[in-house]
Amino acid sequence: MCGIVGIVGREPVAGRLVEALKRLEYRGYDSAGVATLEAGRLVRRRAEGKLRNLEERLAREPLQGMIGVGHTRWATHGRPTENNAHPHASERLAVVHNGIIENFRELREELSARGHVFATETDTEVVAHLVTDEMDGGKSPREAVAAALPRLRGAFALGFVFDGQENLLIAARQGAPLAVGYGDGETFLGSDALALAPFTDTITYLEDGDWAVLTREGVEFFDARNAPVTRARLRTQASAFLIDKGNHRHFMAKEIHEQPEVVGRTLAHYLDMSQGCVRLPFDLPFDASKLTRLTIVACGTAYYAGLVAKYWFERYARIPVEIDVASEFRYREPPLDATGLTIVVSQSGETADTLASLRYAKEKGQKTVAVVNVPTSTIARECDAPALTLAGPEIGVASTKAFTCQLSVLACLAIAIGRARGALSLERESALVSQLIAVPGLLAEAIKREPKIEQVSATLAKASDVLYLGRGASFPLAMEGALKLKEISYIHAEGYAAGELKHGPIALIDESMPVIVIAPHDGVYEKTVSNMQEVAARGGRIILIADNRAADEAAIDFHAVVAMPAMEPDFAPIVYAAPAQLLAYHTAVIMGNDVDQPRHLAKSVTVE
Ligand code: M6R
Numbered sequence: 109m110c111g112i113v114g115i116v117g118r119e120p121v122a123g124r125l126v127e128a129l130k131r132l133e134y135r136g137y138d139s140a141g142v143a144t145l146e147a148g149r150l151v152r153r154r155a156e157g158k159l160r161n162l163e164e165r166l167a168r169e170p171l172q173g174m175i176g177v178g179h180t181r182w183a184t185h186g187r188p189t190e191n192n193a194h195p196h197a198s199e200r201l202a203v204v205h206n207g208i209i210e211n212f213r214e215l216r217e218e219l220s221a222r223g224h225v226f227a228t229e230t231d232t233e234v235v236a237h238l239v240t241d242e243m244d245g246g247k248s249p250r251e252a253v254a255a256a257l258p259r260l261r262g263a264f265a266l267g268f269v270f271d272g273q274e275n276l277l278i279a280a281r282q283g284a285p286l287a288v289g290y291g292d293g294e295t296f297l298g299s300d301a302l303a304l305a306p307f308t309d310t311i312t313y314l315e316d317g318d319w320a321v322l323t324r325e326g327v328e329f330f331d332a333r334n335a336p337v338t339r340a341r342l343r344t345q346a347s348a349f350l351i352d353k354g355n356h357r358h359f360m361a362k363e364i365h366e367q368p369e370v371v372g373r374t375l376a377h378y379l380d381m382s383q384g385c386v387r388l389p390f391d392l393p394f395d396a397s398k399l400t401r402l403t404i405v406a407c408g409t410a411y412y413a414g415l416v417a418k419y420w421f422e423r424y425a426r427i428p429v430e431i432d433v434a435s436e437f438r439y440r441e442p443p444l445d446a447t448g449l450t451i452v453v454s455q456s457g458e459t460a461d462t463l464a465s466l467r468y469a470k471e472k473g474q475k476t477v478a479v480v481n482v483p484t485s486t487i488a489r490e491c492d493a494p495a496l497t498l499a500g501p502e503i504g505v506a507s508t509k510a511f512t513c514q515l516s517v518l519a520c521l522a523i524a525i526g527r528a529r530g531a532l533s534l535e536r537e538s539a540l541v542s543q544l545i546a547v548p549g550l551l552a553e554a555i556k557r558e559p560k561i562e563q564v565s566a567t568l569a570k571a572s573d574v575l576y577l578g579r580g581a582s583f584p585l586a587m588e589g590a591l592k593l594k595e596i597s598y599i600h601a602e603g604y605a606a607g608e609l610k611h612g613p614i615a616l617i618d619e620s621m622p623v624i625v626i627a628p629h630d631g632v633y634e635k636t637v638s639n640m641q642e643v644a645a646r647g648g649r650i651i652l653i654a655d656n657r658a659a660d661e662a663a664i665d666f667h668a669v670v671a672m673p674a675m676e677p678d679f680a681p682i683v684y685a686a687p688a689q690l691l692a693y694h695t696a697v698i699m700g701n702d703v704d705q706p707r708h709l710a711k712s713v714t715v716e
Pocket of ligand 1 (some may be wrong): 407408409410456457458508591711712713
C-alpha cells in the first residue's frame with residue numbers, strides 16, 4: 109500500500125510530484141522517491157523515512173525534468189531503506205508500484221538466469237527488469253508493457269517513465285486503485301483523486317486490467333486484452349477539501365474535534381428530523397421483509413463499527429447478524445445465499461480484503477451495501493448501494509471521525525431495516541431518532557472533558573499494558589479503544605467483554621495495569637459494576653468512563669472518572685468513542701510519538 113504519482117508536464121515536475129505525494133502519505137511513509145528525465149536521461153532521488161527527507165534531498169540535489177513519477181512507500185517486500193525505495197529502475201526505465209507482485213520470486217529467478225542483476229529486496233524490481241527484458245528483445249515501451257503485464261500475478265498499480273522518452277508515461281491497474289488527470293497540455297497519474305486535486309478536477313479511474321498511455325496531448329486507454337477502450341471523465345470534489353490541521357497540532361486532534369459537525373452532517377443526510385424517522389438517501393436494493401440474514405465484513409476500526417452495529421441490527425431489525433474481519437471472511441468460503449444482505453464498512457473504500465469480500469458476496473448473488481467515506485472509491489463504485497459517511501477526508505492514520513460517522517450510518521440502516529421488516533413501531537423509531545438527533549451535541553459535551561482526559565493520559569503513558577472493558581455494545585468499543593491506544597501509543601492494550609474477565613484475563617490485574625471501563629448507564633450496567641468490583645478487589649486501578657449517576661451508584665474507589673454527559677444508552681458508543689480516542693491521542697502526545705503517522709502503519713491498506 110503505497111502512493112504513486114506521475115506527471116507529463118510543461119515545466120519541472122519534481123516539486124509537484126512531492127506536493128502530490130504529501131497528499132498520499134497516508135498510504136505509507138517509510139521511504140519516498142522520484143524519477144525524472146534530465147536532458148533525456150533517467151535520474152532518481154530517493155530517501156529513507158518521511159517525505160521531508162526526500163524534500164531535503166531534492167533541495168540539495170534539485171531536478172529539472174518535465175516528466176516524472178513519484179512514490180511514497182509502505183514496505184511489503186524488503187526493509188524500508190533508501191535502496192528499496194521506489195522508483196526502481198533499469199538503464200531503460202523507472203517504475204513506481206503500489207501492491208504486491210505475488211509471483212516475483214519465479215520471475216526473478218527466470219530473469220536472473222537471463223543475466224538480469226537485481227539490486228534490491230523488493231518485488232517491484234522484477235517489473236522493471238521484465239519490461240526491460242521485453243525492450244531488449246526489440247519491443248517499444250508500449251509493446252513491452254503490454255507483453256509484461258499478463259505475466260504479473262497479484263494486485264498492482266504501476267507507473268513507468270522511459271529513458272529518452274520525454275513525452276510518455278505508461279500506467280497500469282490490476283486490483284489497486286489508479287486515476288489519471290487532465291491539465292492544460294499536461295497529464296497526471298495518481299493513486300487517488302486527492303493526489304491530483306492541486307492540478308486538476310477532471311479525472312478518469314482506470315478499471316481493473318486497464319493500462320493507459322499518457323502524453324502531453326492526452327490519454328489512451330487499453331483493456332486487459334490490449335483493445336483500445338473509452339473510460340469516462342469525471343469531475344471530482346477532492347480539491348474542495350482543504351487538507352490542513354486548522355488550529356490543531358495534529359490531524360487526529362482536528363478530526364476528533366470535527367466529530368460533532370461531521371456526525372451531525374451525516375445524520376442529517378439519513379434522518380427526516382421533522383417527521384422523526386429515518387429516510388435513506390437511496391432505495392434499499394432488496395426486500396427487507398424477506399431478508400434472512402445479514403453479514404457484515406470490514407477491517408480494523410471499521411470492523412469494530414460493524415460489531416457495535418450487530419447489537420443494533422439484532423435489537424431493532426430482529427435479524428441474525430454474522431460479522432467477520434475481511435481477511436478471514438474472504439478465504440473461509442462462508443455459505444451465502446441470495447436471501448441475505450452483505451454490508452461492508454470501509455473509510456477508504458479501497459481496503460483490499462474488504463473489497464475482495466464484497467466481490468465474494470456479489471458472486472454468491474447477495475445484494476451489497478457499503479458504508480463508505482470515499483464516494484469515488486472502488487468499494488463505493490462496486491457495491492449495489494453506497495451508504496456514504498460524510499466525514500470528509502480523514503488524514504490521521506488512527507481512524508476517529510470516520511468511525512463515529514460509520515456508527516451513525518449503521519444506526520440509521522438498522523432502524524430503516526427494522527421498520528421495513530415490521531420489527532420496529534413508528535413510536536419506537538421516533539424515540540430512537542430523537543436519541544440520534546441528540547448525539548452531535550452530546551459528542552461536543554464529551555469532547556469538553558479533554559482536560560480531565562489529558563490528566564488521565566499521564567497514567568496511561570507510564571503503563572506497559574492496559575485493559576479496556578465493556579459490556580453489550582460497549583464491548584466492541586472497548587476493543588476499538590484498545591486498538592487506538594496500540595496504534596499510536598505503542599502500549600499493549602486489550603479490549604475485553606467485562607463478563608469474560610474471570611475466564612482468564614483477571615490473572616493479569618495488578619496495580620501497574622490501568623483498567624479502563626466503558627460503562628454507560630444501560631441495561632447491563634449493574635453487571636459491569638460487579639466486574640469492576642472484581643478488579644478493585646485485586647488492587648486494579650480503574651479508570652471509569654461513565655456518567656456521574658453511574659459513577660456514584662458503583663461506589664468504588666476509582667483511580668479516575670471521565671464524567672460523560674447523561675444520555676439514553678442506545679447510541680452511547682458514538683458518544684463514548686470520543687474519550688477513548690482522546691485518551692489514546694494524549695497518551696501518544698505525552699510519549700512524544702508521531703500521532704498522525706505512527707510507525708509501521710498506513711492509512712489505506714490496499715494489500716492483503
Ligand atoms: O479504510 P478502511 O476503513 O477499510 O480501513 C480499515 C482499517 O485499516 C482501519 O480502520 C485501521 O484499523 C485504522 N488505522 C484504525 O485506526
